[in-house]
Amino acid sequence: MTGLVATSLTCIKRDRVLFENLNLQLQTGELMYLRGPNGAGKTSLLRLLTGLSMPEAGEVTFNHAPVQHSESQFYRQSIYLGHKSGLSSALSALDNLTYWCAQHQVTVTESQIVNVLDVVGVTGLEDIPVAMLSAGQQRRVALARLWLKPARFWVLDEPFTALDTAGVALLETTFKKHVDEGGAIITTSHQPLSARAGTHRYFDLEYRF
């Protein structure tokens, strides 16, 4: 099966089985909203889906190839944004995004990055250390990567954290646009998605003791 496919996944952390025999499929044109209480294993699942960690059992494939393979097409066609911003606080937004683009083989000019920072509402703050930005502004800088790398598959861990209502609206609208254009998104959040995000399906993880 094409797309991102998890088959019979088992994940164990410190002797606790977070989930076992878990099956999940994400295809282009889909928005999947991964829900569950604190500690259920949402981040653990996203890390398995992106090949950042290995399951105790089962496998994850992208268009039939294992995602763990660093040269796999999944890395070229995906973006994973963790719940931490992944920004260097001593560097400016511009420098952070410039380095990130270089790491991800994204060819981009400085003015394109400045334009994207404008789109995400961080206008005029591109040159100061990220440490001097508010939590919501830092989140916006982190999310700017979605506009910079032309990746179909977005794997997002709590991307709405610290965003104000306008930021939430911008991201939800962007979700819908991305999916309408043939992208695929799996995202976690502790807040419900609104209709602005478009059609989405739920994947629920229970907390297992």
Ligand SMILES: Nc1ncnc2c1ncn2[C@@H]1O[C@H](COP(=O)(O)OP(=O)(O)OP(=O)(O)O)[C@@H](O)[C@H]1O
């Ligand atoms: N590296 C690790 N070592 C040991 N235990 C871990 C590790 N990472 C996660 N865990 C444990 O796995 C469980 C699931 O964590 P995870 O971060 O996947 O949950 P989550 O559903 O994303 O939670 P939240 O909603 O709070 O972000 C937690 O009980 C956590 O303590």
